Amino acid sequence: MPPSKHAVLSASSSHRWLNCNPSARLESEFEDRETEAAAEGTAAHALAEHKLRKALKMRSRKPVSKFDSDEMDIHTDGYVEFVLESLAEAKQLCADPKVLIEQRLDFSCYVPDGFGTGDCLIVADKLLHIIDFKYGQGVLVDAEKNPQMMLYALGALRIFDCLYNITEVSMSIYQPRRENISTWTISVKELDEWAEKTLKPRAELAFKGEGEYCPGSWCQFCKAAVKCRARAEAKLQLAKYEFAQPPLLYDAEIGDILGKLEDLTKWANELMAYAQDAAVNHGKQWPGYKLVESRTNRKYTDEDAVVAAARAAGYTDIFKKSLIPITEMEKLMGKKTFAEVLGSLVVKPKGKPALVPASDRRPAITSTGAKQDFTDYKGEL
Numbered sequence: 001m002p003p004s005k006h007a008v009l010s011a012s013s014s015h016r017w018l019n020c021n022p023s024a025r026l027e028s029e030f031e032d033r034e035t036e037a038a039a040e041g042t043a044a045h046a047l048a049e050h051k052l053r054k055a056l057k058m059r060s061r062k063p064v065s066k067f068d069s070d071e072m073d074i075h076t077d078g079y080v081e082f083v084l085e086s087l088a089e090a091k092q093l094c095a096d097p098k099v100l101i102e103q104r105l106d107f108s109c110y111v112p113d114g115f116g117t118g119d120c121l122i123v124a125d126k127l128l129h130i131i132d133f134k135y136g137q138g139v140l141v142d143a144e145k146n147p148q149m150m151l152y153a154l155g156a157l158r159i160f161d162c163l164y165n166i167t168e169v170s171m172s173i174y175q176p177r178r179e180n181i182s183t184w185t186i187s188v189k190e191l192d193e194w195a196e197k198t199l200k201p202r203a204e205l206a207f208k209g210e211g212e213y214c215p216g217s218w219c220q221f222c223k224a225a226v227k228c229r230a231r232a233e234a235k236l237q238l239a240k241y242e243f244a245q246p247p248l249l250y251d252a253e254i255g256d257i258l259g260k261l262e263d264l265t266k267w268a269n270e271l272m273a274y275a276q277d278a279a280v281n282h283g284k285q286w287p288g289y290k291l292v293e294s295r296t297n298r299k300y301t302d303e304d305a306v307v308a309a310a311r312a313a314g315y316t317d318i319f320k321k322s323l324i325p326i327t328e329m330e331k332l333m334g335k336k337t338f339a340e341v342l343g344s345l346v347v348k349p350k351g352k353p354a355l356v357p358a359s360d361r362r363p364a365i366t367s368t369g370a371k372q373d374f375t376d377y378k379g380e381l
Contacts, residue, residue: 009206011107011116014147016218018202020230021211023222030223037136043067044135045119048076049102052120055080056099072135075176079133082174082181083120086129094124098160105155110195112207118152123160129170130156137177139220143184146171147199150186154195157188217263225267226274235260235267259357 009017009024017024043065053060083099090097100121107114122129130152134141143149149171157166169191172183205211213230225231278284279291300306310318323329326346330338353365 007111007113007115009111009114009203011105011114011148011151013221014151016222017206018147018199019216019218020214020222021202021205022209022213023224024206025209026224026228027222032223037138040067041135044072044076045133047072048079048119048133051076051080052083052101055084056101058101071177075135078176079174082172083122083131086131086172087122090122090124090127090129093127094164097122097124099123103156105152106158107151107155109158110154110200111151111203114151114155114203116148116152116155118156121152121156123156123164123166125164126167127170128153128156128160128164128166128168129172131172131174134173134175134180135177136175140178140180141173141175141182143171143173143182145184146173149173149184150191150194151199153186153191154199157191161188226270231267232271235264258355 008028013024013027043063044067046063046065047068050060050062087097087099098121100118100123103118103121105116105118107116118130119133120131122131130149132149132152153169153171157169160166167188168185169188170183170185172181174181202211213228215228215231215234219225219228219231222228275284275286275289279286279289307318310316324332329342333341356362
């Protein structure tokens with residue numbers, strides 16, 4: 001489980017403060033608010049910890065949560081299976097590898113007051129394997145050069161390096177709801193170089209609240225993002241482009257804009273949500289804006305009474321019937337029965353062609369194929 005005290009420079013927010021050094025201190029001015037997704041993630045971690053302890057013959061009491069579900073059961077089982085597979089691999093290097101669960105890790109020799117909690121550590125001769133369980137599905141997390149995992153590795157090496165002569169560190173992200181298992185390995189020498197040359201100087205700046213504000217993808221979960229001036233200025237730079245005449249823009253400029261549009265739209269929506277919350281719940285008045293009642297649609301006050309009244313007036317054809325959705329049907333029947341009974345009657349149509357960043361994992365389609373797919377898609381409308 002997460003530590004009761006939160007570090008100013010936490011491992012989980014390291015991607016942010018390493019790139020935007022003063023952000024950690026700026027965030028301290030904002031209240032901590034646990035989202036429903038975060039609470040669900042905490043519940044999943046607790047269940048995964050319990051199952052792993054039981055699998056390793058350790059004592060544990062099963063946690064109970066309002067988030068308990070078949071999906072969470074399946075994914076936490078998968079996490080335990082992955083850890084046990086990794087342990088079996090470690091036993092090929094060491095007769096009796098050590099496994100630590102929810103281990104507090106101190107990396108304060110590089111980061112002021114720095115500490116965190118590793119979900120699972122497997123320690124064997126010459127190799128340290130750190131496994132992090134990510135239950136979230138919003139952002140795909142990659143293990144490669146992941147600063148949170150690298151900080152955990154530094155903390156673990158302080159405990160075990162002298163005992164096991166570790167030369168390499170493997171870091172794995174297990175993110176089941178994104179079907180993502182990512183593993184990256186780095187030598188202890190390279191990790192130490194990064195810690196001394198990159199981590200330590202940036203952490204010192206971040207702890208003091210010094211350095212340059214630098215907006216980027218790391219702003220996503222920053223508590224100060226919605227009011228950050230540097231981020232606002234970066235987003236508003238797009239206003240210099242003349243969107244009314246896109247043919248006059250160079251291809252490189254259009255590509256640059258496309259890469260920023262999603263984040264710009266997200267920032268605008270966040271800003272509007274913040275302003276509306278302040279106006280509705282705190283009486284804030286914004287220049288040039290006012291609160292009004294939103295438009296609504298009519299609705300029945302009592303459906304049973306409506307049915308009775310309509311039938312009394314001679315109207316009986318007042319109901320609609322439709323099949324339950326495929327996902328609901330599959331859950332009702334179970335996957336195996338669903339495949340046997342309805343498998344031949346279910347088809348997954350082609351998706352509408354979409355322009356996405358080159359980093360997207362889906363395979364590219366040719367421009368000719370895209371044109372035909374788009375024509376077919378329009379024909380279905």
